[in-house]
Amino acid sequence: MNLINKLKQEWFLVGMVAAMALAIVTPDWGKSEGILHLDTITVFGIALVFFLHGLGLSPKAIVEGVSNWKLHLFVQCATFVVYPMLWVIFGHGFLSFMPAALAFGFCYLFVLPSTISSSVAMTAIGKGNLPGAIFNASLSSIIGVVITPLLVQFFMGMEGAELNLVESVLSIAKMLLLPMVLGQLMRPLLFEWAQRHKAVVGKLDKYVILLIVYSAFCDSIEHGIWRDFSTSLLITSTLICFIVLLVMVHGIQWGARRVGFNHQDEVAAVFCGTKKTLAAGIPMAKVIFDHNPNLGMILLPIMLYHPIQIFYCAVLANRYAKVELPSATSPNH
Known part of the structure; x- marks a missing residue:
């Protein structure tokens, strides 16, 4: 019964494994222009998801987090400078021992923006700077619309892979950013409805x-x-994801303490600066890599990294929650 309850709690991770298994036996159903026409259905699904993200974002909380410029600079540099530097340092090593599509998958992982929901949730659990987390997670998603395809073009272009940069940015903005803005505009009318149906x-x-x-x-x-694709390569890819997360989490902790962040800002920095978005990453990949048959392998690193970051950061958030704080502590500005 404990196992069944655990599987119910982790239904999404179970679902990802089930989706991959189902694809093995029914590839004709879900392929592009296949029986289910999922390539069309998912476009509308993605737009709806980011409309609901915009609906759920609190403008007041975002405004409250704006003034903490040191935290914002720290988090965005971790996401869009430090992570991509991993590819600069280790990219040729990846390309030398794994298929190019998988290596580019790690490149793609490193240039993705942060998550919104889990970054904010972990910051709340860890008694962190919640307005700062909301602002940074939202800012990261907006910046990523331009920076992620730009970095993909820069890094993969050096290896002979090309994409239409302007078209990719416009498509991603239309698919993710526009629905999010519309969600914000509709928030006064639909927020109460969304709260009533929060479970769905x-x-x-x-x-x-x-x-x-x-x-x-x-x-x-x-x-x-x-x-x-060998089992040993899958295990190696999982280990790489885990090592990258450990290095980034503890590197950001060290950096946050060196620049003088208090507990709240450190927590926000760790959970916003180390996360990589699966929710936006997969639809962005569909635009950036178009109908590339290697898309499944390109997506593998973020699919491995996602459950690892959720599990490890949940443990870390609980540790942060147990830290005794001075009653007068307030975020650094």
Whole structure:
């Protein structure tokens, strides 16, 4: 019974494994222009998810977090400077021992923006600077619309991979940013409705991600991408994701203390600066890499990294929650 309860709690991770397994036996169903037409359905699903993200963002909390410039600079540099430097340092090493599509998957992981929901949730659990976390997670998503495809073009272009940068940025903005802005505009009218249906609304993004994962793996299996992919390479990829997370979490902790952050700002910095978004990362990949049959392998690093970051950061958030704070502590500005 404990195992069943645990599987129910982790239904999303179970669902990702199930989606990959289902793709093995039914690739014709979920492939691009396949029986289910998921390539069309998921476009509308993604727009709806980011509309609901915009609906849920509190303008007041974002405004409250604006003035802490030191925290914002620290977090955005961690996300869009330090992480990409990992590819600069280790990229050629990745390309030398793993398939190019998987190596580029790690490059893509490193240039993704932060998450919104889990960064904010972990910061709240760890007694961190919540307005600062909301502002930084939201800012990261907006910056990522431009920076992520720009960095993909810069790094992968050096290896001979090309994409239409302007078209990618416009497509991502239309798919993610526009629905989010519309959600904010509709917040006065629909927020109460969203709160009443929170149980369904809160899971919708995960349902859409599962459909995209299934579709991507159907495409990759249809094109025979996984035939030469070994178990040892999968284990190695998982270990790399775990090591990267450890290095970033403890590096950001060290850096936050060196620049004089208090507990609240350190917590926000750790959880906003180390997270990488699966919710935006998968739909962005569909735009950036278009109908690339290697998409399943490119997405593998973020799919491995996501559960690892959730698990490890949840443990860390609980540790932060136990820290005794002085009663007069307030965020640094």
